[in-house]
Structure formats: structure tokens, C-alpha cells
Amino acid sequence: MESRRQTKKLMEVCRMRKTPVIIFINKMDREGKESFDLLDELEQSLDIKVCPLTWPIGMGDRFQGVYNIHQKGLNLFSANKTKIAEDVYRSRRHSC
Numbered sequence: 001m002e003s004r005r006q007t008k009k010l011m012e013v014c015r016m017r018k019t020p021v022i023i024f025i026n027k028m029d030r031e032g033k034e035s036f037d038l039l040d041e042l043e044q045s046l047d048i049k050v051c052p053l054t055w056p057i058g059m060g061d062r063f064q065g066v067y068n069i070h071q072k073g074l075n076l077f078s079a080n081k082t083k084i085a086e087d088v089y090r091s092r093r094h095s096c
Contacts, residue, residue, distance in 0.1 A: 004045070
């Protein structure tokens with residue numbers, strides 16, 4: 001696939017220039033690959049180490065939002081999944 005070849009080429013340029021890379025995985029409200037499988041595929045195909053900033057809660061019809069690992073809180077989505085219905089955050093006093 002042409003887009004994959006271009007992505008690999010772009011990753012080579014970023015690696016050469018030591019440019020940080022952020023990868024977004026969208027459409028978690030649809031059925032697809034499991035999160036761990038997606039991360040493994042990214043690491044293997046792009047020769048990178050990944051560190052998720054958020055983690056999906058459910059997938060497809062069961063998708064309810066994401067856990068924000070960095071902020072230690074939940075972003076729960078409304079039924080139509082187009083906006084955040086509720087932010088639930090843990091107190092920062094207990095952070096590591």
C-alpha cells in the first residue's frame with residue numbers, strides 16, 4: 001500500500017532528524033484490531049517504541065471513552081460518541 005510506504009519513509013526522515021513523533025489511532029468506536037495488537041503492529045512495522053497517552057474503554061458498540069494515562073482520568077463519551085460527556089479525574093496529590 002502506497003500510504004504505508006510513505007509512512008515508513010517519513011519515519012526514516014524523523015529518525016534521521018531526531019524529530020519526536022505522535023501517532024493518533026482513531027475510529028475506536030468501530031470494531032477492529034485489539035489495542036495491544038495495534039501497538040505491536042506499529043512497533044514492528046515502523047521500528048519504533050510506543051507509549052500510549054490514552055487507553056480506549058471498549059470498542060465498537062461497547063466504546064465508552066478513554067482513560068487518560070498522563071492525567072490519570074477518564075474521558076467518558078456521550079451516546080453519539082462525538083463529544084466528551086464527562087471528565088473524571090483522580091486527585092493529583094496521589095500521583096507517582
